[in-house]
Amino acid sequence: INCDVGIYEIELTDEEKAEEEELYEPEEIVRRKLRRTIYCPPPMERPPSNAVTKIDLLEYGLTGTLVSELSHLKWLHRLNLNDNILHGTIPTTYGLFENLHFIDLGDNQLSGT
Structure with missing residues (x-):
């Protein structure tokens, strides 16, 4: 299914509707109709071509403290330190x-949550 933002219901043919009504109790018919409703989330905004999306510095021997300014990287979805x-x-x-979908700060001397 290709859709824009919204909620769509998949319609059954008359024959399928008749079969459904014969086979199931009314409560089950309602549940089945709800399962045929599809929600399509809004399309994701794409990052600009120069956006930082990943920082992967595993085992680089980095020293010092974490800077709060990293959180200004709007498009960052992976941070591995x-x-x-x-x-x-x-x-x-x-x-x-x-x-951010992935963050790994393990095996450092960090505290906090």
């Missing part, structure tokens, strides 16, 4: 990432 020598607290602004 695992197994470095980072210390300090995880900035609370990291909870503001809009599109």
Whole structure:
């Protein structure tokens, strides 16, 4: 199904409707009709070609603390800083990432949630 934003119901033919009504109790018919309703989410906005979408610095020997400004990277969806020598607290602004799907800060000396 190709659709824009919205909710669509798939219609049965008259023959399929008659079969459904003969085979199922009214409550089951309602449940089956709800399962045929499809929600199509709005299309995702695409990042500009120069946007930072991934930072993967696993085992780079990085030292120091995490900077809160990373959370300004609107299009970042992967952040991997695992197994470095980072210390300090995880900035609370990291909870503001809009599109982040993966984050790994393990094997560092970090605290916070």
